[in-house]
Amino acid sequence: MKRREFVGAGLALTAAWPLRGFSAALKNVADVPVKTLAGGDVLIRGSSIEDFAASLRGNLLLQNHPDYERTRHIWNAAFDRRPAMIASCTGASDVKRAVDFARENQLLTAVRAGGHSFSGKSTCEGGFVIDLQQMQGVRVDPSIRRAHLEAGSLLGQLDHECAAFALATTAGTVSDTGAAGLTLGGGFGRLGRRFGLACDNVESFSLVTADGRFLRASPSENPDLHWGLRGGGGNFGIVTSIEYRLHRMNPTILGGYLIWPLDQARDVLRHYRDMATDAPDVVNLAFDLHWEEGKPYVGVEACWSGDDHTQGEAWLKRLRTFGKTDFDGIKPMPYVALQSSGDSRTPHGAHYYSKNGFVAQLTDDGIDRLVDLFPQTPDLYTVFSDHCGAAYRKTAADASAFPRRDMAFVVAIFAGWKNPAFSEGNVEKMRAAWREIEPLTKGFYTNYADAETKLAGYSENYGANFERLVALKAKYDPINLFRLNANVPPKI
Numbered sequence: 462m463k464r465r466e467f468v469g470a471g472l473a474l475t476a477a478w479p480l481r482g483f484s485a486a487l488k489n490v491a492d493v494p495v496k497t498l499a500g501g502d503v504l505i506r507g508s509s510i511e512d513f514a515a516s517l518r519g520n521l522l523l524q525n526h527p528d529y530e531r532t533r534h535i536w537n538a539a540f541d542r543r544p545a546m547i548a549s550c551t552g553a554s555d556v557k558r559a560v561d562f563a564r565e566n567q568l569l570t571a572v573r574a575g576g577h578s579f580s581g582k583s584t585c586e587g588g589f590v591i592d593l594q595q596m597q598g599v600r601v602d603p604s605i606r607r608a609h610l611e612a613g614s615l616l617g618q619l620d621h622e623c624a625a626f627a628l629a630t631t632a633g634t635v636s637d638t639g640a641a642g643l644t645l646g647g648g649f650g651r652l653g654r655r656f657g658l659a660c661d662n663v664e665s666f667s668l669v670t671a672d673g674r675f676l677r678a679s680p681s682e683n684p685d686l687h688w689g690l691r692g693g694g695g696n697f698g699i700v701t702s703i704e705y706r707l708h709r710m711n712p713t714i715l716g717g718y719l720i721w722p723l724d725q726a727r728d729v730l731r732h733y734r735d736m737a738t739d740a741p742d743v744v745n746l747a748f749d750l751h752w753e754e755g756k757p758y759v760g761v762e763a764c765w766s767g768d769d770h771t772q773g774e775a776w777l778k779r780l781r782t783f784g785k786t787d788f789d790g791i792k793p794m795p796y797v798a799l800q801s802s803g804d805s806r807t808p809h810g811a812h813y814y815s816k817n818g819f820v821a822q823l824t825d826d827g828i829d830r831l832v833d834l835f836p837q838t839p840d841l842y843t844v845f846s847d848h849c850g851a852a853y854r855k856t857a858a859d860a861s862a863f864p865r866r867d868m869a870f871v872v873a874i875f876a877g878w879k880n881p882a883f884s885e886g887n888v889e890k891m892r893a894a895w896r897e898i899e900p901l902t903k904g905f906y907t908n909y910a911d912a913e914t915k916l917a918g919y920s921e922n923y924g925a926n927f928e929r930l931v932a933l934k935a936k937y938d939p940i941n942l943f944r945l946n947a948n949v950p951p952k953i
């Protein structure tokens with residue numbers, strides 16, 4: 462059978478820094494109605510808009526700007542929103558001016574980095590978007606093993622710059638996801654069992670808070686913010702750059718995808734569960750149930766990031782020789798190749814829907830439920846997982862805002878389709894499938910949350926960290942300017 466080999470996303474890795482002066486002056490701008498935090502509209506005078514635009518180095522995109530259409534779209538086309546204006550920021554200075562403008566006018570404000578929000582939180586209808594896409598660049602200092610990342614950068618850029626120095630840190634599994642959104646919400650990835658969540662590796666953040674202050678958050682400067690930004694999402698300000706601690710790692714890993722027909726899924730997943738539970742921390746094993754050319758399969762993707770590939774071959778043999786595989790793509794390959802291997806499965810511009818939850822363990826009953834349900838929605842969704850444990854557990858649950866350290870796996874269902882006419886039916890089928898799966902789970906990963914997740918759901922999910930997050934929100938964003946996120950209210 463013809464199988465998808467690992468293909469890169471053709472990601473442009475050059476910085477998109479516009480070499481020009483201040484944005485082209487806006488003239489004769491008409492007054493613009495913009496949605497407010499209170500839910501109404503405010504009419505912003507044309508002259509104020511002109512003054513604001515003139516203060517930026519990047520462009521202020523109104524709906525008639527030639528870049529507006531291209532810029533307004535996010536990855537998930539289910540959120541086809543038309544903001545009233547988009548501030549296309551080129552640096553912290555633009556971000557500060559945009560935050561001041563948003564606060565002074567009480568605007569409904571969305572923050573967009575990589576644009577991969579499942580729940581569409583990085584855009585809004587009729588409001589104001591602070592867009593960081595132009596703020597790209599990663600600088601690695603190998604002598605102290607640090608990476609400095611501009612907040613609009615994508616994960617592929619981070620991985621690429623680190624690999625040249627045989628360094629790495631945890632990043633997600635699709636290379637065109639934004640590093641900022643992923644890190645602020647936690648950040649699972651193929652190296653997470655070895656190095657912890659992406660946010661566990663942040664030495665410092667630079668950010669603009671709701672009152673327009675530019676702050677640094679590290680263990681020694683504003684440590685309360687450093688705590689909250691590691692798992693608390695975009696609640697406390699707009700992060701303009703992130704400093705990551707890096708680790709030595711062989712840039713060639715042993716990894717790839719194994720596939721079995723679905724009729725072996727019960728046995729494969731039990732074997733997978735047992736191996737994943739006992740795996741060394743240099744191993745990441747993620748399972749999926751997926752459709753290919755109309756047929757259902759169970760897959761396991763392995764990543765052995767340890768230096769000793771002979772040891773890795775020996776350890777993975779028990780998986781590769783289990784049952785009768787239909788495809789075995791495990792081989793030595795550049796880590797960055799594995800990191801972009803799944804990009805083509807999640808193209809920009811389709812309509813996506815997802816549900817997820819943490820599981821403490823994959824029980825035999827749970828596995829049976831996943832496998833029994835899967836063929837009932839032909840060719841619609843994929844079940845996928847993140848492999849937790851190991852280094853994810855090394856950070857105490859109250860040492861950062863990220864609340865759920867003790868779980869074994871994240872289990873999610875996920876589907877994408879092009880034609881919006883299918884949306885209602887597909888979403889209904891996904892909801893019905895999730896009603897069956899949800900009882901197996903406890904809590905959810907906020908970065909995979911769907912748009913139906915309500916404030917109370919997020920609050921509960923932050924668990925014992927919630928009250929501390931509320932106090933932090935009251936201190937740094939008492940008006941809840943940054944509310945389009947896994948929101949924490951400034952008071953209970």
Ligand SMILES: Cc1cc2nc3c(=O)[nH]c(=O)nc-3n(C[C@H](O)[C@H](O)[C@H](O)COP(=O)(O)OP(=O)(O)OC[C@H]3O[C@@H](n4cnc5c(N)ncnc54)[C@H](O)[C@@H]3O)c2cc1C
Binds near residue numbers: 648909
């Ligand atoms: C295809 C795909 C694959 C994924 N794979 C993984 C994975 O392997 N591991 C994992 O952990 N997650 C994964 N995710 C989830 C991912 O972590 C979230 O979608 C994350 O929010 C994406 O970040 P972004 O910058 O691209 O998002 P955006 O849509 O730009 O932003 C999402 C939210 O993050 C906040 N935000 C973003 N940037 C900033 C900033 N600079 N300052 C303040 N707030 C900010 C805002 O609240 C915003 O609403 C994946 C998502 C997708 C769509």
